[in-house]
Amino acid sequence: xxxxxxxxxxxxxxxxxxxxFRLGTSRxxxxxxxxxxxxxxxxxxxxxxxxxxxxxxxxxxPDGLPDHAPRFVLLSYPVTLNSGRQATPYVLLYYMPAxxxxxxxxxxxxxxxxxxxxxxxxxxxxxxxxxxxLGVEEILKE
Numbered sequence: 001x002x003x004x005x006x007x008x009x010x011x012x013x014x015x016x017x018x019x020x021f022r023l024g025t026s027r028x029x030x031x032x033x034x035x036x037x038x039x040x041x042x043x044x045x046x047x048x049x050x051x052x053x054x055x056x057x058x059x060x061x062p063d064g065l066p067d068h069a070p071r072f073v074l075l076s077y078p079v080t081l082n083s084g085r086q087a088t089p090y091v092l093l094y095y096m097p098a099x100x101x102x103x104x105x106x107x108x109x110x111x112x113x114x115x116x117x118x119x120x121x122x123x124x125x126x127x128x129x130x131x132x133x134l135g136v137e138e139i140l141k142e
Contacts, residue, residue, distance in 0.1 A: 025076030036072040062130040070108035092121040
């Protein structure tokens with residue numbers, strides 16, 4: 001991870017936003033997600049837009065994702081587990097569309113573990129399209 005930490009950066013605002021999102025969603029009653037991207041010029045990992053738009057349902061998320069570029073999606077998703085227990089898993093959706101170019105695939109692959117550790121998520125789920133994203137709820141119930 002040391003080499004990733006030197007290559008990719010987070011602004012102090014982004015780090016604070018990650019912390020607030022993690023703490024603020026731990027007891028959320030509805031899904032919450034924020035999309036992050038890597039600025040190719042500066043290699044800074046930051047929210048997709050300056051407002052750090054929060055998506056509140058799984059079907060909304062694909063609308064915020066590009067067709068040909070990877071993204072990181074932090075997701076806090078309250079579910080009733082198959083055991084009947086309530087839980088709010090905090091996961092990283094590693095969005096990697098099949099049509100992404102190799103340069104972007106490598107860029108995001110190199111930052112995946114840094115993003116996972118910095119955001120302090122419990123699990124990373126790889127998704128490639130809208131169908132995968134909509135299927136996340138079933139995976140989280142297990």
